[in-house]
Amino acid sequence: MHTYATPYNIVRNLQPELPVYCFRPERVTASARWFVEKFPAQAFYAVKANPAPHVLDALWEGGVRSFDAASEKEIQLIHGRFPGARIAFLHPVKPRHAIKRAYENYGVRIFVTDTVAELNKILEATGHARDLTILVRIAVSCDGSALPLANKFGAGPEEAAEILRLARRHADEVGVSFHVGSQAMKPSAWAQAMADASRIIIDAGVTVDIVDVGGGFPAIYADTAPPEMDDYVAMVMRSFENMFVLENAELWCEPGRALAAEAESLLVRVDLAKGNTLYINDGSYGSLYDAVHERWEFPIRAIPGDGRKMGRMVEYTVYGPTCDSTDKLAETVWLPAGMTEGDYIEFGNIGAYGRAMATRFNGFGEAETLAVQDAPWPSLYGAASAEVVAFGSKATN
Missing domain, CATH: 2.40.37.10 (Lyase, Ornithine Decarboxylase; Chain A, domain 1)
Incomplete structure (x- = not known):
């Protein structure tokens, strides 16, 4: 290039x-290094945000080794480019044949569900494998996000508890996940979601190995700037400490926009x-x-x-x-x-x-x-000039 x-x-x-x-590769590498070094959570890059090979390579250069795939094509892309990558199939509704091939052909062991029917589909398509990691996606509030994602996916409290109990019987590892909405402007959204998840875990009466706090981490555009990324990390970590999970439970996240914007x-x-x-x-x-x-x-x-x-x-x-x-x-x-x-x-x-x-x-x-090689746009990960013009705002060049 x-x-x-x-x-x-x-x-x-x-x-x-x-x-x-x-393309500004140093911006991608900087965002990746920030998540790797400053966020004590395993970051699974949401491939859907930008699947371009040069962007993926810059993320890899910055230390990202785990990927959130929403389709078989995304799994194929990551597996072919980074054979050692950790891939999670995190679309709550997956074709049966895609689950089977993900498990058998590409070594995927991490799957998400928000229904008993999808859990059964995963179990059947993988031959009731005992090395699965099953994440149960719960419905949470999307207050404060630019693009709410609350309607399409996510199990309610009672159903989520039932899925957790069933998953615990079959899977090697079990976790909870959620998504507070895209471009979430309030760090407190994670506190509320994690408190909701903790109550569901208690109701389910099971041990949980993983808490996946999803995506939604913002980027800077030309309208209202989001809070500092440190504020999001601090909120997530405080909330994680108060959750009813195993002492050695892992913390995951699924940044897409925040890494690629x-x-x-x-x-x-x-x-x-x-x-x-x-x-x-x-x-x-x-x-x-x-x-x-x-x-x-x-x-x-x-x-x-x-x-x-x-x-x-x-x-x-x-x-x-x-x-x-x-x-x-x-x-x-x-x-x-x-x-x-x-x-x-x-x-x-x-x-x-x-x-x-x-x-x-x-x-x-x-x-x-x-x-x-220039850097004119605002950044959440370092200083940049302010040579920008916002839609609908009168400014000078």
Whole structure:
């Protein structure tokens, strides 16, 4: 992968026609090392956040050795790239054939369930193996998260206790897991969830070997900054000490966004300016899905295609490249006046769920990946400059 000093150099030297993922490997390695060194929990990277090989390699370089896979394809990817990795199949609903192949072909021993039916499926598909680790996912509050995940998965208290009792009879290790929602902005969400999990364990009357506090750890975008990561760790560790679990119980977590968000930015080209309306070569069906459908506010900056000096800020409406009229950023964007065809916009901290959500609708979706060495975007893991513009906020470049 070719490396440039900054995206400005990419624009000046290449004038790229396709969107460009600007990869910053040191950001990924820094986030990985932070979790490995400062969070006393086994971190299972949520592969769904960004499965790009270069991102996975940077995580491995930073010390991540465990991975949360949600599909057989993700298991195959990790097993093929890192034969010594620890893989957990943590989707609560799995095809029977995928469970069987995960166990027999890829050495997966860790599975999650939130129903008795899924537990039985796991037991049957693995031939009632005695070396299984079964995590029971419980339903918890998602208060304070940008994307609540409470409705689709998670067992209620009574059912969770029943599953724990059944799992304890068959599995080598048993644990509880939960997810407080994506981009969780309140560390206290983990305290409440862990207290709920502890009550379920007591009701079940079983010993528990593992507490998996899931994902939801945030990243910095261009709206309200989350608390410091140290605050999340302190809350989790205090809550873990009060849980009704074995003294030697393990603590796990499943960071995805927190590890990958700062990995990449997205450099897009303006294909047409129609007054204060811009048409760019990526959008809601590409890596800007979250900017449209979830109203995510990414840090942005304009890069002139001809190197000219850019002036005062004005408000723009921005459309993506497809023929769908809904392919439009949810919020207006403040950018320099006079933006025109051949200028570029960089969306920062889009490494989580950016490329992972992109489709090929209308024949679009192709992109390049280049490495860069600058660090303009806010970081939870180190100092960075503040050269950003937030959607809907008037700022200077």
